[in-house]
Amino acid sequence: MSYPLIFERSRKGRRGLKLVKEVPEAEALLPKEYLREAPPRLPEVDELTLVRHYTGLSRRQVGVDTTFYPLGSCTMKYNPKLHEEAARLFADLHPYQDPKTAQGALALMWELGEYLKALTGMDAITLEPAAGAHGELTGILVIRAYHEDRGEGRTRRVVLVPDSAHGSNPATASMAGYQVKEVPSGPDGEVDLEALKRELGPHVAALMLTNPNTLGLFERRILEISRLCKEAGVQLYYDGANLNAIMGWARPGDMGFDVVHLNLHKTFTVPHGGGGPGSGPVGVKAHLAPYLPVPLVAKGEEGFYLDFDRPKSIGRVRSFYGNFLALVRAWAYIRTLGLPGLKKAAALAVLNARYLKELLKEKGYRIPYDGPCMHEFVAQPPQGFRALDLAKGLLELGFHPPTVYFPLIVKEALMVEPTETESKETLEAFAEAMGELLRKPKEWLENAPYTTPVRRLDELRANKRPKLTYFDEG
């Protein structure tokens, strides 16, 4: 069932509103050389067509407001609507405004920075990066600047990542000009310490870790890992994708991490997954603070200001001050819950994951690394079932599927992260659906879904010949 694009609904000359006031002609405002030659090709529709178009689209959408959304490592928790109200309060702010007239906004940024530093055990923070992978790149560039400053830029050329790492870790390191070396996981799913020892040395710039890791397991030897890194002069990077599991209970800084990036759009309820924009603040220990991007929000005698006077900074990583409204939502979340509330959220996220893991085991799913999981776990279907078919089948049963085929070290992986905002009844209904899928005929699974707005997509064509614009630009 195809759905027309807004451009296909367009009819020449049709209007949704009429400008009643006199509007100046563009020619009167701008010199001729800056005027476009032809008007922009915007769709022309009446108001009702516009409303129906977007209401219709929203009804075809699957999101956390419509269904359970257990996408592993993505922390698709509920986005409180109150935060939208908070964000709206700042709607009239302009980024070019004199900071003296935007003290409230700067105070919010400064306070949020303080909260995040306290939660992660870091000494300094930037709120500028636009999302997680951008935060990673910022963090690794800070580490690179640190090594270069100490004269070790030419020798430390390798970044280590575990084989269970998020794909963005090796991509980040590579983009920052490093060679990537993989460290294997041990049989318990945690970093293999002996293998790590063999890789560490004066040629290594950083080790990037997620804790709990992508199997949902806490790296219990983290203090030993950070000691080994410190001895080798290797900076330890914390991928904050999974902070939701330990928020308020344990701090990356206390574990010995030097750099942390956070995903405000995961852990701190900012909408994401097409609803962005995200936000990826980066916290660092004091020795890395001079290299953070400019500007930082600082507190002076005459109020808050933007500090550009940072000679060792890696420079700007984003226009203006990052995705400010994402910061407002995260600030509102922290202020609403307080430390006790954040701790409870983390505890419930872990409890939900552990409960769901046991339910799925009862239904016949395997758990290849069955340690006490944190906020997520990785399951495997019984022999003969394909994770992709189960994911498509789940859509038919009304649930968003979990992450599939990740982490790479588990075959037919189903990576499930329920988050703390789901009820016991929802978890049980999901487990029932997962059980039902295993009883479906093979043919039903291979052809699912049936009643969704679109059925099984041609992934190969979508990858090789994506059509990204409506207009044929040639």
Next chain:
Amino acid sequence: MDIPKDRFYTKTHEWALPEGDTVLVGITDYAQDALGDVVYVELPEVGRAVEKGEAVAVVESVKTASDIYAPVAGEIVEVNLALEKTPELVNQDPYGEGWIFRLKPRDMGDLDELLDAGGYQEVLESEA
């Protein structure tokens, strides 16, 4: 799963076929099946010196992206340019037209450290 007996294998699912003083490298039938439809292959630069186990190419499929490692140390002497336009050759003919790069080993004797077809079969059985 097809495992030709004329070549060597690695635990990470590459094959290495000796041809004169070079070896042709690709991924196994098992690996292409596990990856699913291949949409892109990132090829290494010709002339690049590589160590054993170094990531030298990337195979991207609809499911995932996977590093391809050098089975032995040496120099990249040729890459399969056909994969730039038709990466699906890796799926269609993993042991033939879907080869990825040609390596001139520093020491042909290093190949003896790799697995034979039987050894690779055992790796697959232990992973199942």
